[in-house]
Amino acid sequence: MHNDITDIPGIRVGHDTNLEAGTGCTVILCDTPAVGGVDVRGGAPATRETDLLHPLHMVEKVHAIVLTGGSAFGLDAAGGVMRYLEEHSIGIDVGVAKVPIVPAAAILDLGFGSASVRPDAAAGYRACEQATAEAIPQGNIGAGTGATVGKLLGPGFMMKGGLGSASTRMDDGTLVGAIVVVNALGDVIDPQTQQVIAGARNPLGGFIASNPRANGTRRHSTGHSACAYHV
Amino acid sequence: MFDGDTVFALALGTVSQPKEAATTASQVSMIGATAAATLARAILNAVRNARALHGVPAAQT
Secondary structure (H helix, E strand, O other), X not given: OOOOHHHXXXXXXXXXXXXXXXXXXXEEEEEEEEEEEEEEEOOOOOEEOOHHHOOOOOOXXXXXXXXXXXXXXXXXXXXXXXXXXXXXXXXXXXXXXXXOOOOEEEOOOOOOOOOXXXXXXXXXXXXXXXXXXXXXXXXXXXXXXXXXXOOOOOHHHOEEXXXXXXXXXXXXXXXXXXXXXXXXXXXXXXXOOOOEEEOOEOOOOOEOOOOOOOOOOOOOOOEEEEEXXXX | OXXXXXXXXXXXXXXXXXXXXXXXXXXXXXXXXXXHHHHHHHHHHHHHHOOOEOOEOOOOO
């Protein structure tokens, strides 16, 4: 186990990263179709193919998830993933074609690096070509490239967010993995130490939130994530 | 109003067995709790692995 989502058999992850423009995209490929669900919170989501994941709707399985920068523009990356999957004959058979099901969500990272360069379909396709079941790089990679946290005082006092992953093996052998893009408006707090790990910096040093609530349950926008479990 | 958080969940597996409803419900609860804890660790890994870029410092800085 390398403590990331690729510990889940059947999950491969690929990235396309543009450090100069400060953006990128990440694809989570399911080697066998996975039962999918979604929860969208907040007043400003940028998503694609989420409605079909409703439990009462017809389609039960997804073939990939795309997490991307570029705000709503970056959702184009999902089209490149669909092209890759179609080339590999992966998708729901509707008789005349196989339609890949690729839900996606985008973070708003236009203010970081270039505002005019966003992940496109070609970027999504390249991410698929890079997909691997090996340990995945984390931080400034893929959809996490342009992610930032602690934006309450504006861009001059924010810190770098990024892409992260982890996995857990439960006592009954079930494997649970998570991959997340952390693009929080607020601060990231270590629940064990109750200390701010990354967040809005105090111009006088340290963080503006030097005294988080003792229960560590500060509510902050986090970003977008995908959890996978394997029984 | 200004934020959008999205969580996707994927279930894969090879085990197929009949389960009593109570067992299934508790399994969903346990897996959900584990997923939340795993996601929290992933969040910490994200910011701890980030590096300074375009003048924005990272936790590692």
